[in-house]
Amino acid sequence: MAIQLHVLSEDINGFVAASLVDSESGLALATEGMGIDLDIASAGNTEILLAKRNTMQNLGIDDDVEDILITLSHQYHLIRPLKNNPALFLYVVLDQNKANLAMARHMLKNFENNLDFS
Template sequence: MSDFLKQFGDEIKKNIPGYVAVAVTEIKSGISYFSDSSLDGFDPELASAFNLEVVKAKLNAISALGLDQSIDDIMITLTNQIHIIDISENNEYFIYLAVDSNNANLGMTKALLNKYKKEISGKL
């Protein structure tokens, strides 16, 4: 697992323009299995802990509304950053990614995240 996550982190850093931070977190336990940041003082594990509450709230809302739906991703646009919470296909993990909105290519970012979330479902 650690080799896969190291490769995942290396590819994210290398291939996503505007990369700021990334974390892979288990939804049920809240355990972060991988995290990295290009900015001093930006703690992706702390950010994931707060974003886990966002994911859980949305899952509860879907359940309360009786919707037969699942979350693909949640995007939060800040002044200078975009934060993406991408849920794995098995709904057990999420990838939290922060990018600089001035340098990010959102299409490429989402395409790479879709590739990685398929791999995460099978390898973790």
């Protein structure tokens, strides 16, 4: 499985970094970008996604997480589980001053729809 995350860096304004993460192990399967330790970020964001899924289960919410947005002072961090492979998620860091959040979410959805796991 060769995932080309560089497409995200080319298409999303304000792109800083991204990883495709295995939510069962917390390991980054593919990375792109600099300025952030994507191995640590991937493992840490796995815990966030698992905590949200666990909370939803405890609340009896029978639904899927479309994405999780974490807003920092200068960055957006997006966690987007893949619909066609819920064990994987995309983690994307955006520069808040350069990014259009709505457009970035749209681009991530398009990127996900074009992923081929064969």
